[in-house]
Amino acid sequence: AQSVTQLDSQVPVFEEAPVELRCNYSSSVSVYLFWYVQYPNQGLQLLLKYLSGSTLVESINGFEAEFNKSQTSFHLRKPSVHISDTAEYFCAVSEAGNQFYFGTGTSLTVIP
Protein backbone atom coordinates (compact mmCIF):
# COMPACT_ATOMS: atom_id res chain seq x y z
CA ALA A 1 0.00 0.00 0.00
CA GLN A 2 1.01 3.56 -0.60
CA SER A 3 2.10 5.93 2.12
CA VAL A 4 1.48 9.63 1.53
CA THR A 5 3.34 12.19 3.61
CA GLN A 6 2.40 15.82 3.89
CA LEU A 7 5.31 17.25 5.79
CA ASP A 8 3.62 20.39 7.10
CA SER A 9 0.41 20.15 9.10
CA GLN A 10 -0.03 23.93 9.27
CA VAL A 11 1.28 26.63 6.96
CA PRO A 12 0.64 30.30 7.78
CA VAL A 13 1.50 32.75 5.00
CA PHE A 14 0.87 36.41 4.38
CA GLU A 15 -1.48 37.49 1.63
CA GLU A 16 0.21 37.86 -1.77
CA ALA A 17 3.22 35.82 -0.64
CA PRO A 18 4.18 32.55 -2.38
CA VAL A 19 3.45 29.18 -0.80
CA GLU A 20 4.53 25.58 -1.27
CA LEU A 21 2.71 22.62 0.26
CA ARG A 22 4.79 19.48 0.21
CA CYS A 23 3.68 15.95 -0.62
CA ASN A 24 5.75 12.80 -0.89
CA TYR A 25 4.57 9.27 -1.58
CA SER A 26 6.23 5.95 -0.97
CA SER A 27 6.05 3.86 -4.12
CA SER A 28 7.73 4.64 -7.41
CA VAL A 29 5.42 2.46 -9.49
CA SER A 30 3.07 4.11 -11.92
CA VAL A 31 0.76 6.39 -9.94
CA TYR A 32 -1.94 8.97 -10.38
CA LEU A 33 -1.59 12.05 -8.18
CA PHE A 34 -4.15 14.51 -6.91
CA TRP A 35 -4.55 17.58 -4.76
CA TYR A 36 -7.89 18.20 -3.12
CA VAL A 37 -9.03 21.30 -1.21
CA GLN A 38 -11.49 21.32 1.66
CA TYR A 39 -13.12 24.54 2.83
CA PRO A 40 -14.59 24.63 6.36
CA ASN A 41 -17.57 22.33 6.84
CA GLN A 42 -17.51 21.20 3.23
CA GLY A 43 -16.51 18.12 1.28
CA LEU A 44 -13.33 17.74 -0.74
CA GLN A 45 -13.01 19.38 -4.14
CA LEU A 46 -10.50 18.37 -6.78
CA LEU A 47 -7.89 21.08 -7.24
CA LEU A 48 -5.63 19.44 -9.81
CA LYS A 49 -4.43 16.04 -10.97
CA TYR A 50 -1.52 14.32 -12.68
CA LEU A 51 -2.33 11.27 -14.76
CA SER A 52 0.37 11.29 -17.44
CA GLY A 53 2.17 13.62 -19.82
CA SER A 54 3.55 16.97 -18.71
CA THR A 55 4.89 16.80 -15.18
CA LEU A 56 3.65 20.33 -14.41
CA VAL A 57 -0.11 20.62 -13.93
CA GLU A 58 -2.11 23.74 -13.21
CA SER A 59 -5.46 24.61 -11.69
CA ILE A 60 -7.84 27.34 -12.80
CA ASN A 61 -7.19 29.46 -9.69
CA GLY A 62 -3.41 29.78 -9.97
CA PHE A 63 -2.15 26.68 -8.17
CA GLU A 64 0.34 24.36 -9.83
CA ALA A 65 1.98 21.08 -8.90
CA GLU A 66 4.96 19.27 -10.32
CA PHE A 67 5.33 15.52 -10.48
CA ASN A 68 8.87 14.47 -9.67
CA LYS A 69 9.24 10.74 -10.18
CA SER A 70 12.81 10.45 -8.90
CA GLN A 71 11.93 12.18 -5.64
CA THR A 72 8.42 10.67 -5.47
CA SER A 73 6.98 14.11 -4.80
CA PHE A 74 4.03 16.16 -5.94
CA HIS A 75 4.41 19.55 -4.27
CA LEU A 76 1.72 22.20 -4.63
CA ARG A 77 2.69 25.83 -5.25
CA LYS A 78 1.07 29.20 -5.74
CA PRO A 79 3.09 32.35 -6.47
CA SER A 80 0.70 34.75 -4.71
CA VAL A 81 -1.96 33.57 -2.24
CA HIS A 82 -5.30 35.18 -1.50
CA ILE A 83 -7.40 35.20 1.64
CA SER A 84 -9.85 32.89 -0.09
CA ASP A 85 -7.13 30.20 -0.37
CA THR A 86 -7.40 29.55 3.36
CA ALA A 87 -8.43 25.88 3.54
CA GLU A 88 -7.24 22.34 4.20
CA TYR A 89 -5.29 20.75 1.36
CA PHE A 90 -4.97 17.00 0.86
CA CYS A 91 -2.59 15.14 -1.38
CA ALA A 92 -3.81 11.78 -2.69
CA VAL A 93 -2.20 8.94 -4.60
CA SER A 94 -3.81 6.15 -6.60
CA GLU A 95 -2.03 3.19 -8.14
CA ALA A 96 -4.56 1.02 -9.93
CA GLY A 97 -7.42 3.44 -9.48
CA ASN A 98 -9.53 1.49 -7.02
CA GLN A 99 -8.18 3.01 -3.86
CA PHE A 100 -6.94 6.42 -2.96
CA TYR A 101 -4.35 6.99 -0.28
CA PHE A 102 -4.60 10.38 1.37
CA GLY A 103 -2.07 12.40 3.26
CA THR A 104 -2.96 13.82 6.65
CA GLY A 105 -3.61 17.27 5.22
CA THR A 106 -2.05 20.72 5.39
CA SER A 107 -3.98 23.61 6.85
CA LEU A 108 -3.16 26.75 4.89
CA THR A 109 -3.94 30.02 6.65
CA VAL A 110 -3.54 33.23 4.69
CA ILE A 111 -2.87 36.21 6.93
CA PRO A 112 -4.09 39.64 5.80
Added chain:
Amino acid sequence: NAGVTQTPKFRVLKTGQSMTLLCAQDMNHEYMYWYRQDPGMGLRLIHYSVGEGTTAKGEVPDGYNVSRLKKQNFLLGLESAAPSQTSVYFCASRTSGQHEQFFGPGTRLTVL
Protein backbone atom coordinates in the same frame (compact mmCIF):
# COMPACT_ATOMS: atom_id res chain seq x y z
CA ASN B 1 -27.42 17.20 -11.43
CA ALA B 2 -26.91 17.03 -7.65
CA GLY B 3 -23.63 15.08 -7.78
CA VAL B 4 -22.98 13.17 -4.56
CA THR B 5 -25.39 13.67 -1.69
CA GLN B 6 -25.28 12.32 1.86
CA THR B 7 -28.06 11.82 4.38
CA PRO B 8 -28.15 12.86 7.19
CA LYS B 9 -25.81 15.84 7.61
CA PHE B 10 -25.56 15.49 11.38
CA ARG B 11 -26.39 12.74 13.85
CA VAL B 12 -25.88 12.07 17.54
CA LEU B 13 -26.05 8.48 18.75
CA LYS B 14 -25.73 6.78 22.09
CA THR B 15 -23.26 3.93 22.49
CA GLY B 16 -24.79 0.71 21.22
CA GLN B 17 -27.33 2.30 18.91
CA SER B 18 -27.40 1.52 15.22
CA MET B 19 -27.80 3.73 12.19
CA THR B 20 -27.39 3.83 8.43
CA LEU B 21 -25.78 6.59 6.40
CA LEU B 22 -27.02 6.99 2.85
CA CYS B 23 -24.91 8.10 -0.08
CA ALA B 24 -26.51 8.78 -3.44
CA GLN B 25 -24.96 9.83 -6.74
CA ASP B 26 -26.68 10.77 -9.98
CA MET B 27 -23.63 10.60 -12.25
CA ASN B 28 -23.97 6.90 -13.13
CA HIS B 29 -20.61 6.19 -11.49
CA GLU B 30 -19.50 2.59 -11.07
CA TYR B 31 -17.21 3.08 -8.08
CA MET B 32 -18.31 4.35 -4.67
CA TYR B 33 -16.36 4.83 -1.45
CA TRP B 34 -16.87 5.53 2.24
CA TYR B 35 -14.19 7.41 4.19
CA ARG B 36 -13.90 8.71 7.69
CA GLN B 37 -12.00 11.89 8.49
CA ASP B 38 -10.42 12.41 11.88
CA PRO B 39 -8.20 15.30 13.02
CA GLY B 40 -4.56 14.76 12.09
CA MET B 41 -5.29 11.51 10.27
CA GLY B 42 -6.60 12.63 6.91
CA LEU B 43 -9.16 10.44 5.19
CA ARG B 44 -9.17 6.70 5.73
CA LEU B 45 -11.06 4.29 3.51
CA ILE B 46 -13.71 2.20 5.28
CA HIS B 47 -15.30 0.23 2.44
CA TYR B 48 -15.71 0.63 -1.26
CA SER B 49 -17.69 -0.80 -4.17
CA VAL B 50 -16.67 -1.33 -7.77
CA GLY B 51 -20.20 -1.91 -8.97
CA GLU B 52 -23.77 -2.75 -8.06
CA GLY B 53 -23.93 -5.74 -5.75
CA THR B 54 -20.21 -5.68 -4.88
CA THR B 55 -18.38 -4.39 -1.82
CA ALA B 56 -14.83 -4.60 -0.50
CA LYS B 57 -13.00 -3.70 2.70
CA GLY B 58 -10.77 -0.70 2.93
CA GLU B 59 -8.23 0.33 5.52
CA VAL B 60 -10.55 0.59 8.57
CA PRO B 61 -13.60 -1.66 8.01
CA ASP B 62 -14.17 -2.97 11.54
CA GLY B 63 -17.49 -1.98 13.08
CA TYR B 64 -19.03 -1.01 9.74
CA ASN B 65 -21.05 -2.77 7.08
CA VAL B 66 -22.04 -1.61 3.61
CA SER B 67 -24.46 -2.48 0.87
CA ARG B 68 -24.74 -1.49 -2.79
CA LEU B 69 -28.12 -2.81 -3.89
CA LYS B 70 -28.58 -0.07 -6.47
CA LYS B 71 -25.89 1.50 -8.59
CA GLN B 72 -26.70 5.00 -7.41
CA ASN B 73 -26.76 4.24 -3.67
CA PHE B 74 -24.11 3.13 -1.21
CA LEU B 75 -25.18 2.57 2.39
CA LEU B 76 -22.89 2.57 5.42
CA GLY B 77 -24.20 0.86 8.54
CA LEU B 78 -23.11 0.95 12.16
CA GLU B 79 -24.67 -1.99 14.00
CA SER B 80 -23.53 -1.01 17.50
CA ALA B 81 -22.04 2.46 17.62
CA ALA B 82 -18.98 3.18 19.76
CA PRO B 83 -17.45 6.53 20.80
CA SER B 84 -14.43 5.68 18.60
CA GLN B 85 -16.73 6.01 15.61
CA THR B 86 -17.27 9.69 16.27
CA SER B 87 -16.04 11.22 13.04
CA VAL B 88 -16.96 12.98 9.84
CA TYR B 89 -17.95 10.50 7.15
CA PHE B 90 -17.50 11.23 3.46
CA CYS B 91 -18.84 9.37 0.51
CA ALA B 92 -17.20 9.58 -2.91
CA SER B 93 -17.77 8.18 -6.36
CA ARG B 94 -15.98 7.94 -9.68
CA THR B 95 -16.50 6.51 -13.10
CA SER B 96 -14.34 3.73 -14.45
CA GLY B 97 -13.12 5.98 -17.26
CA GLN B 98 -11.59 8.61 -14.99
CA HIS B 99 -9.47 8.48 -11.89
CA GLU B 100 -10.60 11.41 -9.76
CA GLN B 101 -13.20 10.91 -7.06
CA PHE B 102 -16.14 13.23 -6.43
CA PHE B 103 -17.02 13.81 -2.81
CA GLY B 104 -20.25 14.40 -0.94
CA PRO B 105 -20.63 17.14 1.72
CA GLY B 106 -20.09 14.80 4.65
CA THR B 107 -22.00 13.51 7.68
CA ARG B 108 -20.87 14.56 11.13
CA LEU B 109 -21.53 11.72 13.57
CA THR B 110 -21.13 11.94 17.33
CA VAL B 111 -21.39 8.84 19.50
CA LEU B 112 -21.88 9.53 23.19
